[in-house]
Amino acid sequence: MTVPAPREGEQAAAMSLYGLVKRFDTKLAVSEVSLEVPAGSFYGLLGPNGAGKTTTLSMAVGLLRPDAGRAFLLGYDVWADPAAAKARLGVLPDGVRLFDRLTGPELLAYHGLLRGMDAATVDQRARELLDVLELGTANRTLVVDYSAGMRKKIGLACALLHAPRVLVLDEPFEAVDPVSAARIREILQRYVAGGGTVIFSSHVMEVVERLCSHVAIISDGVLRLHGTLASVRGERSLEDVFVQVVGGRTSTGSELAWL
Amino acid sequence: MALTATPRPPVSPWPFVKLKLRLIVGGLRGKPARIVLFVLGAVMAGFFAIGGYALFAVPGVVDDERAAGMLLQLGGAALVLGWVFFPLLFFGVDESIDPARFALLPLPRRTLIIGLFAAALAGLPALSTLAATAGMVSTAADLGGSGAAIAQLVGIVLGLLTCVAVSRAVTSAFATGLRSRRSRDLAVVLFAVVAALLGPLQLALLAGAERADWDAFAVLADVLGWTPLAAPWSVGLDVADGRLWAVPVKFLIVAGTLVGLLWWWSATLERAMLGAASTGTAGRGGDVGSPTGSLLGRRLPRTRFGALVAREIRYWWRENRRRAALITFTVAGFFLPLSISLSGGSAGPVATFIGLIAVIALANQFGYEGNAYAANMIAGVPGRVEIHSRVAAHAVFVIPLLLLIAVVAGLLGGRPENIPGDLGLMVATYGAGLGLVLPVSVRGAFALPESTSPFAMSSGGGMAKGLLTLGVMIGTLVATVPLQILAYLLGDVWLWIGLPVGAAFGCAAYLIGSGVAGDWLDRRMPELLAAVTPGR
Incomplete structure (x- = not known):
């Protein structure tokens, strides 16, 4: 699998999102998400179920019309110039x-x-x-x-x-057996090494920690944290950071005592 | 956890009915378009109920026993047949209560059948049918007093049960039958047989109508009265006539039919609940050439358009709902003009219907494959290319069929000189229908449930489909009226110019409609995707 070398003048970020908003009926699914994905990065979008990962990615690749905000792929406006943007894009949608x-x-x-x-x-x-x-x-x-x-x-x-120059993958490792997952990881790593950009969503910490150069954590439609893996993680494990940011409940040991 | 022997729960259909009603309400919540459709459907059901009541009550008011005998028995039989064929042809079955979803629950089959049956009764079609047939009670009361009215009341309730049972059993059997690949081919043959059986019946009816032989109709009605088709509807009249002995016999006939139908339904349900596990028959065979070769075959061009058309052709053949639509069109297409031709009429006016029926399958063309359409959006397929490719694939099936129908109908009717003119009318209607249906398919797309049954409809979806179809049919008929008049006025001249004029008319209508649809599609792709995504 070869990736075309970046051409002159394509210095723009692989994906830039500016203030994306999406509302379903009364529920605010995505609220003012702005994100810059540098070209050549392996970008992990983390979030619990229903956090708005799929909604955000759908708006970024032109499948779901945002209520507000703009999305650019390699400098091309996804909603104003879809043909140019989509030609350089590969998508694996989820659901x-x-x-x-x-x-x-x-x-x-x-x-x-x-x-x-x-x-x-x-x-x-x-x-x-x-x-x-x-x-x-x-x-x-x-x-x-x-x-x-x-x-x-x-x-x-x-x-x-x-x-494509940019790959957007929604939950690429879900339901994939370990052998195939290893094969896919290898392919993606080679793709990024060749100059491609991968943006993928997941809620599996280990995969993200092992693969990504950058991560963003999203919950309740709001972008909580983003940056390089090192800067987001700091001294702790990514899982600790994630649970703290998302605000999951901690076990008291007394629930489900009948189990 | 202690294992306690739970008492056997009583058989109650109420949870199913409540579930059904809750699904209807839930489907309407926050969706103005759905609410409008629901209200429209309710209004139509109301019209049907009032019109039916008035019609069935007339013989009693004018005190005409013979008319009552014919109207109640023939009308009732028509109702039963309508319950069988309308779901197959137009509306689909509301499978919001899909039996497969109960497969994991520890429900005895009897509970399930009774529950699903009760849920099927809780709906507008059943209510309006009951209201319409209430007119029969009025007639029975006028003719035979309160005894006849009571008998008829029991009769129409039993009749309604028969309608619902036969409808569920037939569609369920049909859907289950179409589920495994091998039996789908059998279904095609079966359809042909059924059509062949219906043809002669239709001819007899037409022949009877032409001679205006009301006696023949009265005899037919009385004969039907002893079959499950009309037995429940005629008990009131038997009481009025003093044939009291006939009442229990007829009730027995109906009860036997009901038991038989429910048994049949439960047998097919069992198979339906086992699901599509048996469909994975295709194995790993030999290499049939390159990937592009296997998609496109030999003739199609190796381009984007070629790929789109090839996929659509595959889908018309491999997707249950589409295949069912094609088969319906084929049967109706041969059956209608042939019966007219054989009885000596002109196939011309009927020809327009054939072109019409063909386009119905496209009314919700984007709904068939759900949000798989996202792939075309991501690849940036322009709206007009999308539309043209879909029509090209549909025409691959329809145009040869139209040609065949025109030729066969012309030859059998002994009027080969009519073939070009009739074909012209068919092509014109097909084009005009496309011109109307394509924009509708972009704006009026709705999600179909991801069910393996070709007749499954989400709640409210059946209504939407029926209304869209009806609108397109009426619109197309109106659009082709000028051509019909022209064909009639020109007489023999039409035999010569019918084909080119019809083709030109059809092409023009198609070009206008596809242009509008393509432009709309370009502007509304994300909205269309959202509309065909199930569960939103």
Whole structure:
């Protein structure tokens, strides 16, 4: 997997969010989130369930119209100039169906051609991805019949196929078995080393701590902390920082005594 | 935890009914569009109830026993058939109470069946049917006094139960049948058989109508009165006629039918609750060529448009709901004009209906695959490309069918010279229908539940689908009226110019509609995605 070298003049941050706001009915899902993701970073977006990670990322990649605020990818305004921004972007959304009545190879071919790639390149890369992710180059099973982990992997393959400059992955390691997770980590690390930028959300501390150069912690739709991993973590473990920032309840030992 | 023997809970359908009502209310909360649709649906149901009541009460008011016999029995039979076919064709079944969701609960099957049945009764269609058939009680009372009225009252309640039971059983069986891949192909054959059986019946009816032979109708009505279709609706009249012995027999017929239907339903439910576990039959076969080759086949261009069309074609064949829509169109498409042609009528006016039925499947085209559409948004597919590709894939199935229908109907009807003209009308209607349905599909998209049943509808969704469909049908009919008049006025000239004029009309309508739809789509992609995402 090769990543195109950064071109001249693309010094802008990989992703910049300015005051993103989203409200569902009466609930404020995301409140004034501003974030700068430096190009070439491995950025972890941490937060408990329902914190607004998916909502924020959806607004950043152009899937969900923000109520206020702006989002830029590599300097291109996602909502004003979507074509330029989306061409350089690969996305693995969470909770979004794939076109799952296609087989794995068909799905990859579909994504490649949708991105305007020529058929020969699509075939070559698709085979390589299917092979590396152990999905089987001749697998005739429809994606709808895949296991949850396989579905994550084929989704990741679709996001990687056109060699984007920025990868936005929502919960990429959820439901993936340890062997595949290691393979995915390796691919992503190589991708970042080659100059790509990965932004991913997770609530698994170990993964974030092991992979990320930068982290941001979000809870209740508000960005609580962000910066390099070292500056956020300080002397403590990331988990301690996270629990403290998010304000989780501490066990008193007397609950659920009947258990 | 101590293991105590819990007493067997009493069988009560109320929790299911409450759940259903709560789901309806919950589905409406904070969604003005849904509320509007619900109110519209309620108004339509009200019209149906009042109109039906008036219709069924008329024979009693004018004191015409023969008319009562025909109207109650034939009308009742039509109601039962309507309960079978309308969910299949137009509305879908409200599966907000999806049996599969109860699979893990320790419920005896009897409780489940009774509960689901009660929940199915708690809804606008059942209420309005009951209100409409109450007109029959009025007729029975006018003709035979209070005894007849009481018998008829029991009759219409039993009739309603029959309607609901047959509707649930048939759709459930159909959905379960379509679930495994192999049986879906069987379903196609079965459909053809059913259509072949319905054809002759329709012909007999038409022949009877042409000769205005009311006696034949009266006989048919009386015969139907001894079948489950019309037995519950005719008991009041039997009392009025003094045929008291017929009442218990008819009640027995209905009760037997109900038990049979419920048993059938519970058997298919069992299979439905086991879920789609058996569908993963496709294995790892040999390499059938490159990834792009397997997606596009030989002919389609290796471009974005080619990929979009190829995916849509795959989806029309591989997705249950879409396949059900295609099959419905195929059956209706052959069945309607053929029966008209064979009975000596002109297939022309019917031809417009065929083009119309074809586009209904597109009314909620974005709803079929849910938020998978996000992939196209992320890839930045422009609105017009999206729309054109979807129509191209639909036309791949529809245009050959239209051609075939026109040719077969023309040849069987003994009027081969009508083929081009009828085809022209069909293409014109198809184009006009597309022109209307495409913008509707962008603005009126709604989420379908992620169920494996092709007839599953979220609560309120069935109403939305029905209204959208109705609106598009009426609009298209209005739009093609000028062409119909032209075809009628021109007579033989239309035989020559029908095809080119119809095609031109259809193309123009399509271009306008697809342009509007494409521009709307460009502006509203995130809103569309939110609309088709289930559970928002």
